[in-house]
Amino acid sequence: MYTQIYILRFPKDTSDQPFVYKLVKEYDLEFNILKADILLQREGVMILELTGGSKSSVKAGLDFLRGLGVKIERLAARIRRDDEQCYQCGACTGVCPVGALFIKRPEMRVEFDAEKCTGCSLCVPICPVRAMEVSLDRDSVLPEETEV
Ligand code: SF4
Ligand code: SF4
Structure with a gap:
């Protein structure tokens, strides 16, 4: 298993996309939303814990998000x-x-x-x-x- 915590910044035209559904269904990832501030047609920020079977499966999900224009930063864990x-x-x-x-x-x-x-x-x-x-x-x- 591979788990990391990410800060996702959504451009305003992506805030109504079912991206979490796709991360689960198409990329077989588990998620835990730690914080979210997303409103329709506004830029949004979400802190998301993502878990996949491997590092590459998490990377594939992140690449999907990047394709939507989502900016991604990793939150370091101590x-x-x-x-x-x-x-x-x-x-x-x-x-x-x-x-x-x-x-x-x-x-x-x-x-x-x-x-x-x-x-x-x-x-x-x-x-x-x-x-x-x-x-x-x-x-x-x-x-x-x-x-x-
Ligand atoms: S932290 Fe200690 S108890 Fe836990 S897996 Fe490692 S060696 Fe075992
Ligand atoms: S000790 Fe640090 S680098 Fe090693 S498995 Fe644990 S979190 Fe990862």
Whole structure:
């Protein structure tokens, strides 16, 4: 699964399009609207959490939105580990794409390197005790050209 949070800015002539329906039906994405300010025939802004089976499926949905003229920014997520909850099972190390969660040898301890973490959130659902916590970093908006 791949989840990211986006800020979508709609031009006024797209505000009446059934884009959420299409994201679900045609791109097989799940969504969670965190905030929306959209009125007919006015520019609108929506903060949307999008989840797809893979990064490429989310990218396809975003490309569809861009085709409608929607401006897209990614809202960075801040990840922290609750060390009290973590029981060192190692499950998260297999999904982290950048090696921010790794097994330190010879101690065989699961370490979290917050500096390497990109905020992709892949480790959040896989942790059996929800030790990886995600919060929105509202001061950190990544521009449209940033990789999804
Ligand atoms: S999956 Fe959760 S409990 Fe297991 S090592 Fe990672 S953070 Fe700790
Ligand atoms: S949120 Fe950070 S630690 Fe978790 S999988 Fe993504 S890059 Fe790795």
